[in-house]
Amino acid sequence: MKYLVYSKENCPWCDRAKMLIKSRGFEYEELVYGTDFTKEDLAEKLGKTDRITVPQIFMGEDYVGTYEDLCSLIGDE
Numbered sequence: 001m002k003y004l005v006y007s008k009e010n011c012p013w014c015d016r017a018k019m020l021i022k023s024r025g026f027e028y029e030e031l032v033y034g035t036d037f038t039k040e041d042l043a044e045k046l047g048k049t050d051r052i053t054v055p056q057i058f059m060g061e062d063y064v065g066t067y068e069d070l071c072s073l074i075g076d077e
Contacts, residue, residue, distance in 0.1 A: 002026070003064070006042055006056040008033035013067045014055040020067075024074050 003021050005028050007014035021028045031037050033054060042052055046063070057064040064070055
């Protein structure tokens, strides 16, 4: 199963999430804020209208959550 990571450039939490996924032998696709999506796109995907942070992570079609949620799911660094 491939992960999908909504991220932005120069985001240390996004970088940590991608490194964690890779270190566990999983693949990921990255979508970058401002290039691949807008905050409105992500809000629509998440069904939220309040403040949204990155990274936002999906495993297939299933929503994982943020970096902390990913750590809970596959173990931290």
